[in-house]
Amino acid sequence: MFNNTFLTQISSFLPSAVSVVSQYQQGLWQDQEKRQGILIFFASAFLVSIPVFFQAPLVRVFPWLSLVSTLVWVYFGLKLRLQPKTYLWGDIIIGFSWSWLCGSIYWGWLRWTPAIHIPIEAIGLPFALWGIWRGWGLIGNYFYLGSLLGTAITDLYFYIVGLIPYWKEIMDTDPTLVKPILQGAIAQVNTVWGISWAILLANILLGISLYALQKRKLHHLAFAGAVLSTIFTDGLFLVAAYFGVGA
Numbered sequence: 012m013f014n015n016t017f018l019t020q021i022s023s024f025l026p027s028a029v030s031v032v033s034q035y036q037q038g039l040w041q042d043q044e045k046r047q048g049i050l051i052f053f054a055s056a057f058l059v060s061i062p063v064f065f066q067a068p069l070v071r072v073f074p075w076l077s078l079v080s081t082l083v084w085v086y087f088g089l090k091l092r093l094q095p096k097t098y099l100w101g102d103i104i105i106g107f108s109w110s111w112l113c114g115s116i117y118w119g120w121l122r123w124t125p126a127i128h129i130p131i132e133a134i135g136l137p138f139a140l141w142g143i144w145r146g147w148g149l150i151g152n153y154f155y156l157g158s159l160l161g162t163a164i165t166d167l168y169f170y171i172v173g174l175i176p177y178w179k180e181i182m183d184t185d186p187t188l189v190k191p192i193l194q195g196a197i198a199q200v201n202t203v204w205g206i207s208w209a210i211l212l213a214n215i216l217l218g219i220s221l222y223a224l225q226k227r228k229l230h231h232l233a234f235a236g237a238v239l240s241t242i243f244t245d246g247l248f249l250v251a252a253y254f255g256v257g258a
Contacts, residue, residue, distance in 0.1 A: 047099060048232045054100070055154050055236030058107045059161065060244050062114045074119030081115060084108035088151070099150060103233055106151025109135030110158050123182045125166070125175050132162050149230035157234040160219070161241025164212050172205045193252055200249070213242050 070077040085108045091101025110132075117131040136159065139152040169175055177196040181189050199205055216238055223235035 044229075048227065048229055051099060051103065051150065051229050052232045052236040054103060055157065055233045056240035056243065058103070058110075058154070059158050059237050059240040060247075061107075062110060063244050063248065066111065066114050067118060070115055070118045074115065077119060078112070078115040081108055081112040084111055099229065102148050102150040103154050104151070105148055106139070106154040106233070109139065109151075109155045123179065125169070125178050129159075129163050129166055132159055150233045153230040153234040154237050157223075157237030158241075161216065161238050161244075164216055165241060165245055168208055168212050171208050173199055197252060216242050 066077060084104055088101045088104035088108060091097040091104065093101070113132045113134050116134070117128055121127060121131060135155055139155045142148045142152040143156075169178060174196055177192055177199070180192045184192060200209070220235040220239040223231045223238070
């Protein structure tokens with residue numbers, strides 16, 4: 012009798028215990044996923060700023076070094092992808108390597124021709140779209156798409172506000188003599204037309220980012236981080252230009 016009662020209690024307890032453990036593991040996984048999402052978002056935002064503040068000065072002096080270092084990024088990304096614990100970071104670095112490659116080509120040898128900036132930056136677009144279609148490297152490919160979209164919106168602003176002539180002048184002028192050109196560009200931005208378009212395009216980028224954030228998938232978070240970082244990076248660049256003019 013005792014054994015039967017005991018076994019009955021155990022048999023009734025086990026499903027409840029398994030359910031509790033399952034719920035706990037699910038909650039733990041959800042917390043882990045949230046942590047991964049936050050890290051992926053901020054990693055994307057950080058990686059977008061690297062070409063602007065690190066690659067740009069490097070590529071002007073050592074364009075071949077910047078171009079060849081793309082292979083280092085690719086190797087590093089593939090290496091990280093081999094391990095389950097670092098797979099996500101390898102994935103995003105592979106996507107970043109496309110941005111680095113395109114930036115090396117354009118800013119190293121073609122920076123005097125703004126018209127081909129986006130076509131060069133979009134070299135990796137067919138591969139990214141193919142990867143998304145195949146379900147391969149979603150985090151890296153979505154990061155690249157977000158970075159490309161942010162770059163395209165920034166270029167659109169340059170065309171609308173009339174900053175392209177200043178772009179050409181800066182690229183053709185000695186870096187020590189660009190201050191008067193920057194002053195003209197800042198004056199062009201600091202108008203009702205320039206400010207209005209800056210607010211409009213920034214809100215478009217913000218809206219796209221918030222929409223992607225609602226999806227809550229890791230690749231959507233990578234996309235949102237890259238797009239949203241464009242606003243922040245452009246803002247820092249504008250502040251740096253103001254300080255450069257005032258210096």
